[in-house]
Amino acid sequence: MKKIKIAQIAPLWIPVPPRTYGGIELMLSLLTEELVARDYDITLFASGDSKTSAELIPLTEKAIWLQKGLRSPHAYISLALQKIYSHRKSFDLFHNHFDFFTFPLCLTETIPILTTLHRPIDPTTAQAYRAYDKIKFCAISEDQRQSAEENDILIAGVVHNGIIPERYIFREAPDDYFMYLGRINKEKGIVDAIGAAREAGVKLLVAGNMVGGEEWNYFLHEVQPLLNEENINFVGQLDFNEKVRLLGGAKALLFPIDRREPFGLVMIEAMACGTPVIAYRRGSVPEVIKDKETGFIVETKEEMAEAIKKIDKIKRQDCRIRVEENFTLKQMVDKYEEIYRKII
Amino acid sequence: MEKKLRIAQIAPLWITIPPLKYGGIERIIAMLCDGLSAKGHEVTLFASPGSTAKGKLISVFEKPLLDANIAWSNPIWNLRNLSLATEMANQGEFDIIHSHLDLWTLFFHNLTKTPVINTMHNPLYRTNADANKDDRLRLFMEEAKRTNIVFISQSAKNQAMLEFPANRARIIYNGSDLSHFNFNPKGGEHFVWVARMNKHKGVENAIAAAEKLGVKLLLAGRIDPTQREYFEDIIKPHLNDQIQYVGELTENQLSDFYGPAKALLYPIEWEEPFGLVVTEAMACGTPVIAYRRGSMPELIEDGKTGFVVDSNLDLLVEAMKRVDQIDRTLVRRQVEEKFSKGKMVTNYEKAYYEILNNEN
Numbered sequence: 001m002k003k004i005k006i007a008q009i010a011p012l013w014i015p016v017p018p019r020t021y022g023g024i025e026l027m028l029s030l031l032t033e034e035l036v037a038r039d040y041d042i043t044l045f046a047s048g049d050s051k052t053s054a055e056l057i058p059l060t061e062k063a064i065w066l067q068k069g070l071r072s073p074h075a076y077i078s079l080a081l082q083k084i085y086s087h088r089k090s091f092d093l094f095h096n097h098f099d100f101f102t103f104p105l106c107l108t109e110t111i112p113i114l115t116t117l118h119r120p121i122d123p124t125t126a127q128a129y130r131a132y133d134k135i136k137f138c139a140i141s142e143d144q145r146q147s148a149e150e151n152d153i154l155i156a157g158v159v160h161n162g163i164i165p166e167r168y169i170f171r172e173a174p175d176d177y178f179m180y181l182g183r184i185n186k187e188k189g190i191v192d193a194i195g196a197a198r199e200a201g202v203k204l205l206v207a208g209n210m211v212g213g214e215e216w217n218y219f220l221h222e223v224q225p226l227l228n229e230e231n232i233n234f235v236g237q238l239d240f241n242e243k244v245r246l247l248g249g250a251k252a253l254l255f256p257i258d259r260r261e262p263f264g265l266v267m268i269e270a271m272a273c274g275t276p277v278i279a280y281r282r283g284s285v286p287e288v289i290k291d292k293e294t295g296f297i298v299e300t301k302e303e304m305a306e307a308i309k310k311i312d313k314i315k316r317q318d319c320r321i322r323v324e325e326n327f328t329l330k331q332m333v334d335k336y337e338e339i340y341r342k343i344i
Numbered sequence: 345m346e347k348k349l350r351i352a353q354i355a356p357l358w359i360t361i362p363p364l365k366y367g368g369i370e371r372i373i374a375m376l377c378d379g380l381s382a383k384g385h386e387v388t389l390f391a392s393p394g395s396t397a398k399g400k401l402i403s404v405f406e407k408p409l410l411d412a413n414i415a416w417s418n419p420i421w422n423l424r425n426l427s428l429a430t431e432m433a434n435q436g437e438f439d440i441i442h443s444h445l446d447l448w449t450l451f452f453h454n455l456t457k458t459p460v461i462n463t464m465h466n467p468l469y470r471t472n473a474d475a476n477k478d479d480r481l482r483l484f485m486e487e488a489k490r491t492n493i494v495f496i497s498q499s500a501k502n503q504a505m506l507e508f509p510a511n512r513a514r515i516i517y518n519g520s521d522l523s524h525f526n527f528n529p530k531g532g533e534h535f536v537w538v539a540r541m542n543k544h545k546g547v548e549n550a551i552a553a554a555e556k557l558g559v560k561l562l563l564a565g566r567i568d569p570t571q572r573e574y575f576e577d578i579i580k581p582h583l584n585d586q587i588q589y590v591g592e593l594t595e596n597q598l599s600d601f602y603g604p605a606k607a608l609l610y611p612i613e614w615e616e617p618f619g620l621v622v623t624e625a626m627a628c629g630t631p632v633i634a635y636r637r638g639s640m641p642e643l644i645e646d647g648k649t650g651f652v653v654d655s656n657l658d659l660l661v662e663a664m665k666r667v668d669q670i671d672r673t674l675v676r677r678q679v680e681e682k683f684s685k686g687k688m689v690t691n692y693e694k695a696y697y698e699i700l701n702n703e704n
Contacts, residue, residue, distance in 0.1 A: 074448060079486065082486060103427070128420045
């Protein structure tokens with residue numbers, strides 16, 4: 001039987017997989033590897049510094065955020081569109097992870113384009129999405145599907161992100177600290193995480209990075225002044241092994257998210273290590289965490305501080321099991337296969 | 345007689361067409377829509393709501409992007425604008441698409457059989473030194489040979505450093521609406537400088553020359569937030585009775601600003617692709633003294649409608665002393681003949697017909 005040919009289109013900002021931070025790129029790397037293992041003919045359109053066992057067609061030499069002195073990313077993206085377009089006849093399906101940038105590809109040809117929505121839906125952007133009525137959309141949580149449908153975007157399927165639990169070392173007995181891991185910006189809630197840790201009088205390890213001037217400014221003015229005490233320890237960006245080691249050692253991951261989070265990969269990464277998650281009730285959080293079983297879902301900083309104090313009530317084994325039963329790569333790819341088959 | 349055309353004009357979405365205040369590209373597009381409509385063509389303008397240029401207005405978003413606080417770096421609505429025009433073209437609604445979105449457009453001609461023509465309003469690169477590794481140049485090289493490109497001066501075309509296939513690249517100068525610029529046969533004793541407040545627009549050179557010669561100089565133009573410090577630190581200390589800054593002028597005020605001047609000083613420090621203020625001043629009969637950069641030798645006839653000098657302060661001052669030799673009638677006439685709105689509209693119309701005849 002002829003193999004099904006699928007093109008995966010990556011965002012070009014950072015490589016696939018990411019060197020440090022980058023949930024979309026991590027998920028895309030796992031998806032691509034698993035599809036190759038399942039005997040699909042996969043091509044990955046991504047930045048040239050990406051690594052994959054699929055065929056790589058580089059759209060830029062290096063990931064855009066890693067280039068020095070780049071003045072016009074839009075010209076790059078326009079060039080990338082042209083390159084994808086020139087290969088359009090080679091595929092049965094485009095699976096797009098690069099937001100709206102590739103939507104113009106649907107204007108002439110009949111090759112189906114499935115777009116996974118990796119980011120929160122905002123009503124203004126949704127207007128533009130709706131206008132491309134040939135694009136099929138996939139959500140990464142039920143809450144995101146609801147958010148999309150509130151904006152009249154039709155969703156072809158919901159696929160939770162999945163990971164390979166075996167790659168995360170389970171720790172029954174953690175060390176004596178809590179952890180924040182993610183971009184250092186307002187939406188991800190770093191300031192509340194620090195506030196809650198201080199209020200509860202516990203140690204907090206802060207890992208993450210800043211992208212762009214706005215986040216650097218936020219870091220310099222709002223976050224850095226809070227890091228100057230021995231209980232709040234900033235460790236910067238982590239590679240995969242370092243991330244697993246530190247997540248596993250944490251008593252809990254603090255996730256005081258201040259936006260309608262579409263999934264939140266870091267929550268399942270933490271739970272895979274046995275580490276419970278204390279999160280604000282926004283977006284996908286109630287789908288991912290089981291309140292009082294694999295962490296706590298709270299509404300305020302004060303409640304987060306309270307939850308920190310009773311974290312020992314959570315059985316770390318339950319966290320691991322939640323991931324093994326609900327958020328594995330195998331489950332994710334099974335779901336995508338189903339959707340691919342429906343579309344092709 | 346050739347048949348009338350159905351023309352799509354794709355405009356940037358940041359402000360309206362024409363603009364309420366500053367916006368050279370937007371003014372050119374408005375003139376083009378008005379002029380083509382007056383000639384009986386069916387113009388569809390893809391632009392923001394509130395645009396009043398003649399033609400059928402289609403807006404993909406509910407207000408100008410600048411009013412909606414959408415970041416310059418977010419291309420979603422420009423992509424949508426181009427996509428909608430392409431979709432409509434593919435349903436047979438247009439004979440030709442004329443895009444003013446520069447580099448973003450270049451990919452889209454692949455998506456339609458309707459001929460596309462692109463006016464490159466902005467310079468392709470800041471300097472030639474970094475041009476070879478410039479991603480914009482790469483994009484341009486890949487797409488430009490297969491589509492139709494208009495440069496707004498020979499100088500801008502030379503900057504592209506490319507050999508173009510015959511009939512693919514054209515030069516069409518920007519036009520000014522002469523009815524907005526009154527001829528002033530006499531001029532006056534002071535000099536003027538108009539541009540956005542910026543070092544590469546030569547404001548420091550103009551001031552230095554006026555100080556050296558001991559003449560009056562009036563400066564006008566917008567100060568962008570990013571240039572506020574430059575203005576405060578470098579320009580403001582020079583201001584006094586002789587050197588004055590009058591602020592940003594509206595289009596209605598420009599004519600009364602240019603007309604009474606002895607000459608416009610334009611000692612620029614970059615390869616300016618056109619320079620609308622030069623032809624606008626000339627439309628009022630006011631000669632222009634410019635540095636030999638970018639399009640200046642094409643716009644100004646040295647010794648006849650102004651002076652084009654090498655980038656040197658003494659040469660600039662020398663030219664200012666000789667400016668009375670210029671016949672202001674000839675200055676106005678040059679704009680009527682080469683840089684009028686009517687001339688520009690006719691040139692674009694001719695280009696459309698040539699392209700359509702080549703493709704059929």
